Amino acid sequence: MQIPVEGFMYPNEVELQWSILIVLYPFITGLVAGAFILASLERVFRVEAVKPTYRLALLTALAFLLVAPLPLQLHLGHPERSLEMYLTPHRSSAMAMFGFVYLWYLMAVLLLEIWLDYRHDIVVRSQTEKGWKRLVYRGLTLGSTNVSERSLHVDERLGYFITLIGIPSAFLLHGYVGFIFGSVKANPWWSSPLMPIVFIFSAMVSGIAAVMLLYMLSTRLRGQRIDMRCLDKIAQYLLYTFVIDFSLEMMDLLQRIYEADESFRSLDFMVHTRLWVSQVIVQILLGTVTPIALLGLMQVLKVTEAARRWIYALAGGLTVIGIFAMRWNVVIGGQLFSKSFLGYTTYKMAFATREGLLPAIILMILPFIILWVLVKLLPPWPESASVPSGATPVHGTS
Amino acid sequence: MFKNIEHLVRLAVVMMIGVLGFVILRAAVVPHSFGQYGHYRGAAIGEIASRPVAFAGHETCEACHTDVVEQKKLGKHVVVSCEACHGALAKHADDPSSVLPKKLDTAILCARCHEANGAKPKGFPQVATAEHSGGLACDTCHQPHHPKIETAEIKTEGKK
Numbered sequence: 171m172q173i174p175v176e177g178f179m180y181p182n183e184v185e186l187q188w189s190i191l192i193v194l195y196p197f198i199t200g201l202v203a204g205a206f207i208l209a210s211l212e213r214v215f216r217v218e219a220v221k222p223t224y225r226l227a228l229l230t231a232l233a234f235l236l237v238a239p240l241p242l243q244l245h246l247g248h249p250e251r252s253l254e255m256y257l258t259p260h261r262s263s264a265m266a267m268f269g270f271v272y273l274w275y276l277m278a279v280l281l282l283e284i285w286l287d288y289r290h291d292i293v294v295r296s297q298t299e300k301g302w303k304r305l306v307y308r309g310l311t312l313g314s315t316n317v318s319e320r321s322l323h324v325d326e327r328l329g330y331f332i333t334l335i336g337i338p339s340a341f342l343l344h345g346y347v348g349f350i351f352g353s354v355k356a357n358p359w360w361s362s363p364l365m366p367i368v369f370i371f372s373a374m375v376s377g378i379a380a381v382m383l384l385y386m387l388s389t390r391l392r393g394q395r396i397d398m399r400c401l402d403k404i405a406q407y408l409l410y411t412f413v414i415d416f417s418l419e420m421m422d423l424l425q426r427i428y429e430a431d432e433s434f435r436s437l438d439f440m441v442h443t444r445l446w447v448s449q450v451i452v453q454i455l456l457g458t459v460t461p462i463a464l465l466g467l468m469q470v471l472k473v474t475e476a477a478r479r480w481i482y483a484l485a486g487g488l489t490v491i492g493i494f495a496m497r498w499n500v501v502i503g504g505q506l507f508s509k510s511f512l513g514y515t516t517y518k519m520a521f522a523t524r525e526g527l528l529p530a531i532i533l534m535i536l537p538f539i540i541l542w543v544l545v546k547l548l549p550p551w552p553e554s555a556s557v558p559s560g561a562t563p564v565h566g567t568s
Numbered sequence: 569m570f571k572n573i574e575h576l577v578r579l580a581v582v583m584m585i586g587v588l589g590f591v592i593l594r595a596a597v598v599p600h601s602f603g604q605y606g607h608y609r610g611a612a613i614g615e616i617a618s619r620p621v622a623f624a625g626h627e628t629c630e631a632c633h634t635d636v637v638e639q640k641k642l643g644k645h646v647v648v649s650c651e652a653c654h655g656a657l658a659k660h661a662d663d664p665s666s667v668l669p670k671k672l673d674t675a676i677l678c679a680r681c682h683e684a685n686g687a688k689p690k691g692f693p694q695v696a697t698a699e700h701s702g703g704l705a706c707d708t709c710h711q712p713h714h715p716k717i718e719t720a721e722i723k724t725e726g727k728k
């Protein structure tokens with residue numbers, strides 16, 4: 171297959187090595203970090219209005235975190251070798267160190283926080299459910315059915331502490347993804363110390379938008395009323411985070427324009443040609459300016475609840491698309507130009523190949539299937555929570 | 569007090585079992601010579617050194633195939649080592665009569681270097697094989713050891 175090339179490219183640049191799977195990887199990791207930050211709003215910053223989404227945000231983060239390494243596994247091949255990263259880690263390898271950040275975040279932060287938060291429900295269900303479900307819940311209790319007020323208070327304190335550690339961990343998790351790109355000094359499109367920071371803020375934006383959409387969709391599907399106080403608050407935080415994210419990206423852009431180093435003309439040409447649709451139209455106009463304007467208008471205009479719901483859904487959807495476009499423009503855009511600054515290549519995406527569109531679609535559906543299973547096992551809905559903490563505790567241990 | 573944190577103690581035990589399992593797994597599967605000289609298996613050096621040599625080296629080939637050496641001297645392929653095209657042939661060098669090299673398909677082999685590509689320097693001879701020869705083997709017209717056709721009218725070099 172001949173790849174259309176324009177101008178002069180170095181031979182190793184003609185074919186793109188990082189495919190759509192590497193676009194998915196920061197996108198999915200970003201959703202994890204963002205969803206967790208939203209959960210921490212309630213837990214650490216005591217934003218009571220977003221409480222209805224707290225558990226949903228944690229389960230969303232877990233569902234996406236479990237899928238986050240899969241695009242990398244599929245891209246690299248030989249998934250069985252990934253264990254070696256843990257067995258014989260090399261400190262100079264950012265990827266190996268990420269393995270530990272990932273493991274820390276999964277085991278020491280997310281699973282622990284979810285377990286502590288759901289422990290009361292797990293204990294109650296281990297005594298009320300039947301069949302295999304009972305066995306699952308009994309296993310999850312770890313053999314302790316003590317849900318006394320005092321023990322739940324200990325859980326609450328520990329959960330708070332874990333969330334406190336979880337915030338820098340979430341920053342580290344996604345900051346690392348930005349670091350992977352930002353530290354490639356041979357590539358002027360990526361090499362920027364702002365990259366990890368921009369990635370963190372865009373992660374928060376995408377995660378908050380995704381949980382907002384999931385909350386709206388799941389509440390609708392269950393035939394319940396959407397808590398507008400909660401939705402308005404999430405939309406407000408989405409706007410704040412988005413404004414910071416957009417400002418950072420614009421500062422990066424201004425810096426590049428003013429600095430205008432030797433790569434500038436080439437990158438500028440690329441943005442005006444090959445990346446025009448995905449960067450300027452989809453990422454900036456549709457995926458950033460439009461949702462910021464919509465969310466901003468909701469802060470100043472008096473709009474009916476039904477209209478607000480539609481506008482939030484539209485803004486949330488555009489935000490997620492915009493952040494995906496941002497990941498696309500970083501990963502694919504960074505490989506379209508030559509280091510000679512005189513040539514440009516093309517990304518041809520296959521369909522049913524190992525790194526094609528089909529596995530990418532499957533990988534994007536997979537977290538929702540995992541989330542569905544998690545939601546069935548540990549319902550995050552306010553009305554399905556078992557009796558309030560300490561009200562009728564089941565004392566003693568089995 | 570212990571009763572209220574018993575579940576956390578149980579959790580800590582589960583985690584410790586996990587960490588212990590990891591330590592045992594690591595001790596079991598990481599080769600003993602790992603890290604002996606650096607971040608790799610020390611014994612790998614000996615294993616690689618003990619592997620049979622696959623390449624004979626162009627000096628060995630040239631000791632017998634003197635006619636090819638003379639041909640190559642006339643053209644640009646003089647800088648290309650024999651086994652770059654013919655593959656590793658130490659076995660043939662050891663026993664020339666019974667181990668014979670495979671006949672190469674020049675329609676595929678030559679295109680590996682000479683297929684037109686925008687990334688290649690302009691001075692490098694390259695052709696779009698589909699247009700240039702239509703799948704015909706290159707050695708139908710070219711002599712691979714001295715590929716330039718001196719007498720022919722057709723210009724083949726530098727065509728894109």
